[in-house]
Amino acid sequence: MSRTTHDAIREALRGVPGGAAGTRIEVTIDPNVKRAPFGVVTDRGLPAGLPPHTPNQPQYDARSTEFSDDEIIVTRLPPGEEDANSTMCMVSGRLARKVVKATSGHAPVPQPIPATFCIREAPGKGLGMFATRDILAGELIVAERPLLVTPAGIPARRTLPEHLTQAQVSQVLLADAEREYEVLLEKTAPALRDAFMALVDSHRFDGSGPISGRIRTNGFGADDMTDPEKPGYAMGANAYSLVCDNLSRMNHNCAPNAPRYFHVSTFSMQVRAIRAIKNGEEITTAYCETLVPFVARKAELARYDVKCTCSLCINPSQSDPLLAYCKKVRDRTPRASGNCDRGWYTDFSVPESTAVKSLLADLAAIVKVGQEFESSYVFTLFQLMKTYAARGDVTNARAYAKQYAVWHLAVHGKEVDDKQVESAFGMVAVAEVVLRMKGKMKGKMAGGKANAAK
Numbered sequence: 196m197s198r199t200t201h202d203a204i205r206e207a208l209r210g211v212p213g214g215a216a217g218t219r220i221e222v223t224i225d226p227n228v229k230r231a232p233f234g235v236v237t238d239r240g241l242p243a244g245l246p247p248h249t250p251n252q253p254q255y256d257a258r259s260t261e262f263s264d265d266e267i268i269v270t271r272l273p274p275g276e277e278d279a280n281s282t283m284c285m286v287s288g289r290l291a292r293k294v295v296k297a298t299s300g301h302a303p304v305p306q307p308i309p310a311t312f313c314i315r316e317a318p319g320k321g322l323g324m325f326a327t328r329d330i331l332a333g334e335l336i337v338a339e340r341p342l343l344v345t346p347a348g349i350p351a352r353r354t355l356p357e358h359l360t361q362a363q364v365s366q367v368l369l370a371d372a373e374r375e376y377e378v379l380l381e382k383t384a385p386a387l388r389d390a391f392m393a394l395v396d397s398h399r400f401d402g403s404g405p406i407s408g409r410i411r412t413n414g415f416g417a418d419d420m421t422d423p424e425k426p427g428y429a430m431g432a433n434a435y436s437l438v439c440d441n442l443s444r445m446n447h448n449c450a451p452n453a454p455r456y457f458h459v460s461t462f463s464m465q466v467r468a469i470r471a472i473k474n475g476e477e478i479t480t481a482y483c484e485t486l487v488p489f490v491a492r493k494a495e496l497a498r499y500d501v502k503c504t505c506s507l508c509i510n511p512s513q514s515d516p517l518l519a520y521c522k523k524v525r526d527r528t529p530r531a532s533g534n535c536d537r538g539w540y541t542d543f544s545v546p547e548s549t550a551v552k553s554l555l556a557d558l559a560a561i562v563k564v565g566q567e568f569e570s571s572y573v574f575t576l577f578q579l580m581k582t583y584a585a586r587g588d589v590t591n592a593r594a595y596a597k598q599y600a601v602w603h604l605a606v607h608g609k610e611v612d613d614k615q616v617e618s619a620f621g622m623v624a625v626a627e628v629v630l631r632m633k634g635k636m637k638g639k640m641a642g643g644k645a646n647a648a649k
């Protein structure tokens with residue numbers, strides 16, 4: 196399939212918070228299709244003359260060898276668990292196999308004790324998730340199996356007549372997808388199906404059916420639930436949409452306090468606090484790229500029926516320059532710039548006050564606009580850790596090693612403690628050597644002075 200066609204499908208069917216839509220599907224459509232209609236659609240259903248789509252979804256045991264890596268299959272994951280404790284998934288054979296391997300230890304989904312949240316009304320936003328106690332940075336807030344996993348784009352499976360308009364193409368894709376999802380949902384455990392249907396549907400007027408509407412409203416993308424990118428596929432054409440129960444009640448905030456990630460070995464979507472959260476505070480996540488100006492975020496969020504009123508959106512003239520500053524810091528990170536290291540913490544011609552001062556200014560700007568989940572934050576912590584260590588300041592090097600470990604836990608769910616960070620980067624060892632050297636030099640200088648006085 197050509198890249199343009201994939202792009203068209205992806206564009207046509209975007210609507211997964213935090214995850215670019217798209218899928219590897221056999222479909223011929225007008226490459227000029229750009230997106231599914233937003234707003235009110237008067238003409239719903241299939242255009243005249245097109246027969247309804249009949250899904251053909253054999254269900255596989257994911258442990259079997261009956262399917263190929265590239266096939267999109269229907270299977271229950273993780274395998275071998277009760278229906279109510281596993282998820283109906285429409286995924287590639289490759290991804291199913293990855294999950295089977297990763298979950299073979301049958302690790303249970305972790306639960307925070309005592310519980311951290313409740314779901315209640317969030318004025319102006321419908322329901323939302325709120326802290327029921329103080330939560331520390333890095334603490335687990337919620338972990339749960341998804342209710343449903345589907346390709347982030349729509350699995351259309353027919354050749355479309357050339358005379359269809361763009362809007363009609365979108366309608367056919369949405370109508371066919373609805374039929375596919377109906378069959379998938381019939382196979383889902385009743386309690387999970389009920390929880391799914393109780394979720395909000397913000398796509399009631401754009402041609403989406405009740406199931407695809409809920410998927411588009413509540414599905415999250417996850418890095419660890421994607422297929423490897425293949426040459427020729429559009430970026431994001433490897434993504435999936437994971438709809439959860441409590442987790443899908445999290446509202447958007449451009450300065451979120453709880454990033455999400457997928458924990459494959461427990462097959463659970465998880466959320467941790469990126470900074471301390473107070474009892475009663477709303478727990479939020481970001482549905483869109485946040486280091487862009489207000490107008491760009493507003494346009495992106497309109498897709499999810501979100502009119503954001505967060506502290507950044509109500510005051511764009513103040514927040515936009517700060518976000519632009521944070522973006523500059525992010526563009527300097529190794530991943531963005533291609534530079535492995537700026538290395539200036541070992542450049543002793545830069546005075547400590549200057550080196551530390553500029554890094555602390557970067558950190559303060561990031562914290563001010565609540566972008567702690569960004570890579571620029573962790574890179575700045577890393578640089579501070581190294582700068583202090585290179586100058587023999589063990590206390591500060593340790594403090595930033597701790598924050599560095601907390602960031603990894605909150606953003607990736609990776610359990611690393613500050614001691615591991617210290618030894619991985621030789622932080623404290625470096626600081627101690629520097630201290631010893633400084634001590635010796637002082638001693639020599641003092642000795643020198645004493646000799647001079649004789």
Ligand SMILES: C[S@@+](CC[C@H](N)C(=O)[O-])C[C@H]1O[C@@H](n2cnc3c(N)ncnc32)[C@H](O)[C@@H]1O
Pocket residue numbers: 319320321322323394395397412413414443444445446447448499500501502503504
């Ligand atoms: C994933 S759901 C979040 C939970 C939802 N509020 C509920 O009642 O179940 C996404 C929908 O919640 C609403 N929403 C999320 N964040 C919002 C925000 N910051 N402001 C207003 N509405 C928001 C929008 O209707 C959006 O389509």
